[in-house]
Amino acid sequence: MKTENRVTDILGIQYPIVQAAMSWITDAKFVAAVSNAGGMGVLGPHAGHNTSPSGPDEVGKRIGNEIRKLKALTEKPFAMNLYLPEDGHSDKYSEATFEAAIGEGVKYFVTVGSVNKAMMKEIKDHNCILIHREVTPSPKAAKMAEDHGADLIIATGYDEGGWIPQNKIGTFSIVPTIVDSVSIPVMAAGGINDIRGVRAAFALGAEAVYIGTRFIASEECPAADATKQDIVASKGSDLLMVSSMQRSTPHQFARELETLYRNGESSENNEKRISAIGGVSTSMLHGKLDEGIVSVNTAIDLITEVKSCKEIIHELMADFIES
Ligand SMILES: Cc1cc2nc3c(=O)[nH]c(=O)nc-3n(C[C@H](O)[C@H](O)[C@H](O)COP(=O)(O)O)c2cc1C
Numbered sequence: 001m002k003t004e005n006r007v008t009d010i011l012g013i014q015y016p017i018v019q020a021a022m023s024w025i026t027d028a029k030f031v032a033a034v035s036n037a038g039g040m041g042v043l044g045p046h047a048g049h050n051t052s053p054s055g056p057d058e059v060g061k062r063i064g065n066e067i068r069k070l071k072a073l074t075e076k077p078f079a080m081n082l083y084l085p086e087d088g089h090s091d092k093y094s095e096a097t098f099e100a101a102i103g104e105g106v107k108y109f110v111t112v113g114s115v116n117k118a119m120m121k122e123i124k125d126h127n128c129i130l131i132h133r134e135v136t137p138s139p140k141a142a143k144m145a146e147d148h149g150a151d152l153i154i155a156t157g158y159d160e161g162g163w164i165p166q167n168k169i170g171t172f173s174i175v176p177t178i179v180d181s182v183s184i185p186v187m188a189a190g191g192i193n194d195i196r197g198v199r200a201a202f203a204l205g206a207e208a209v210y211i212g213t214r215f216i217a218s219e220e221c222p223a224a225d226a227t228k229q230d231i232v233a234s235k236g237s238d239l240l241m242v243s244s245m246q247r248s249t250p251h252q253f254a255r256e257l258e259t260l261y262r263n264g265e266s267s268e269n270n271e272k273r274i275s276a277i278g279g280v281s282t283s284m285l286h287g288k289l290d291e292g293i294v295s296v297n298t299a300i301d302l303i304t305e306v307k308s309c310k311e312i313i314h315e316l317m318a319d320f321i322e323s
Pocket residue numbers: 020021022023024025044045081111112133156159160161162163189190191192210211212213214280284295296297298
């Protein structure tokens with residue numbers, strides 16, 4: 001297959017693979033490893049943090065520091081994740097993140113949430129590349145994002161790790177649906193852990209893949225070793241729904257949440273319980289598996305080894321590597 005396509009052209013990268021933003025478990029070293037291996041790394045919102053920030057000012061400072069570290073580790077393109085609140089609303093944490101990123105010269109943003117016209121305009125006014133990911137994707141939202149300046153769209157299937165779409169539409173269904181609704185290139189996300197997933201994504205019309213869970217089990221990801229080994233050992237059939245938003249590998253806290261949810265507790269209350277313990281930081285960053293949740297995709301049976309980011313990229317991108 002040809003190495004270059006519209007996505008590699010727009011992003012200025014070698015292979016059509018982007019490492020997904022993942023809240024507590026991205027930092028400068030990890031993102032640089034992906035970018036230096038020919039993909040694009042994306043700093044998540046808690047980039048390099050070990051503890052909860054005291055407020056938006058501290059978030060801005062921390063993000064600025066991490067981006068400076070990242071720029072010292074790579075000259076290749078990388079992106080910053082940015083949460084977009086509903087149109088007409090603002091978010092102080094998101095604004096602080098954006099200002100810090102712009103201050104450090106960041107040129108690529110992966111936005112997540114809803115189409116927020118003012119924030120999307122701001123990104124484009126700064127001549128940045130805008131990659132939009134609607135949490136619950138739909139043709140209408142994708143077209144709206146395109147109309148408001150998105151350069152690329154990520155179509156995420158229900159199979160994904162992290163906060164899952166609320167329409168329960170799998171990757172096989174959502175990718176071609178979104179491809180048919182926009183003229184800009186689409187990246188596929190959700191359950192892509194090996195080369196078969198990559199080939200399927202391209203067969204469905206995607207022009208790149210956006211990969212989270214597979215990269216957690218990499219040497220450079222700041223997730224705890226216990227978390228990486230948990231992913232290697234767990235099976236998709238073991239996963240528990242802890243709310244309508246997230247699934248987890250089965251450990252004590254996740255079992256408690258799953259029992260509550262199955263017995264009628266609202267997703268909102270369980271999400272509050274997860275936020276109260278610092279989101280996925282307790283389990284995924286600090287490795288206390290019984291005290292938090294380990295949020296992963298449904299295809300984890302395919303992850304059998306922790307490898308370097310470069311090895312993962314070479315495996316997944318084998319069709320794009322000229323021999
Ligand atoms: C542990 C974890 C944390 C995540 N946190 C974020 C986040 O902070 N922001 C975001 O836009 N997406 C987040 N995601 C979603 C990913 O960006 C991406 O959509 C997803 O991982 C792709 O599916 P995959 O895990 O099947 O590869 C997270 C995913 C995981 C697994």
